[in-house]
Amino acid sequence: MNSIIKLEIQKKTFKKKGFSILNDFKLEVEPGERLCIIGESGVGKTSLLNIIGLLDTQYQGSYKLFGSSVKDLSRNKLAEWRNQKIGFVLQESALINSLTIEDNIKLPLMYANIEKDLTVQDHFKRIVNKIGIEPILKKKPLDCSGGQRSRAAFARAVIMNPQIILSDEPTASLDLENKEKIINLLFDMNKEFNTTVITVTHDLDVANRHERIITLERNE
Numbered sequence: 001m002n003s004i005i006k007l008e009i010q011k012k013t014f015k016k017k018g019f020s021i022l023n024d025f026k027l028e029v030e031p032g033e034r035l036c037i038i039g040e041s042g043v044g045k046t047s048l049l050n051i052i053g054l055l056d057t058q059y060q061g062s063y064k065l066f067g068s069s070v071k072d073l074s075r076n077k078l079a080e081w082r083n084q085k086i087g088f089v090l091q092e093s094a095l096i097n098s099l100t101i102e103d104n105i106k107l108p109l110m111y112a113n114i115e116k117d118l119t120v121q122d123h124f125k126r127i128v129n130k131i132g133i134e135p136i137l138k139k140k141p142l143d144c145s146g147g148q149r150s151r152a153a154f155a156r157a158v159i160m161n162p163q164i165i166l167s168d169e170p171t172a173s174l175d176l177e178n179k180e181k182i183i184n185l186l187f188d189m190n191k192e193f194n195t196t197v198i199t200v201t202h203d204l205d206v207a208n209r210h211e212r213i214i215t216l217e218r219n220e
């Protein structure tokens with residue numbers, strides 16, 4: 001099988017801090033894999049997701065995504081892939097406070113100019129229904145609870161039906177019931193669309209539900 005992600009990092013250096021992380025780190029991921037990344041705080045899990053998700057291209061090493069070398073991609077291509085092929089659920093996913101929850105979730109569709117597409121509308125209804133956020137669609141983020149905002153941010157990350165979903169602690173601020181909704185939606189998409197799922201978590205119950213777990217080690 002061809003890898004969807006082929007990453008070989010020599011190191012990632014933070015100039016001001018003068019230290020490096022992800023030294024000699026290699027990762028290959030196949031389409032449709034459910035991979036979990038664990039490791040102690042500060043070891044570089046979020047930094048790794050930023051690299052995989054094309055938010056950070058400043059590191060020594062090579063990265064092939066969907067068979068293309070990331071260093072050769074134009075800024076426009078990087079932006080297009082970030083919007084259309086990669087769903088990024090961040091620890092603090094910023095929703096836009098002046099927009100309703102519905103408009104926030106539909107933002108990636110508007111950028112891609114496909115918000116009127118019927119398949120996309122079906123996908124929207126299904127996601128909203130599965131994670132139980134119909135009641136808050138017309139509300140603004142600041143009128144919602146933290147857990148509701150997390151679920152809305154999750155819906156926005158998966159609305160484009162991306163090929164890869166990257167989640168950084170997607171269940172951290174959720175109660176058990178809502179944690180289940182998010183994990184079930186993630187794995188349903190994985191089953192139905194062969195979406196590659198990569199999750200960073202400290203929750204071992206969530207980790208154990210992935211088919212592969214890698215532990216990042218500190219390597220000073």
Ligand SMILES: Nc1ncnc2c1ncn2[C@@H]1O[C@H](COP(=O)(O)OP(=O)(O)OP(=O)(O)O)[C@@H](O)[C@H]1O
Pocket residue numbers: 014017021039040041042043044045046047048
């Ligand atoms: N922009 C940055 N500038 C300088 N140092 C940074 C930057 N981003 C991250 N670091 C440092 O790099 C290291 C790895 O950070 P990262 O957030 O990737 O760790 P993590 O494993 O995700 O941690 P946690 O589990 O606490 O979220 C930490 O020491 C952090 O302080």
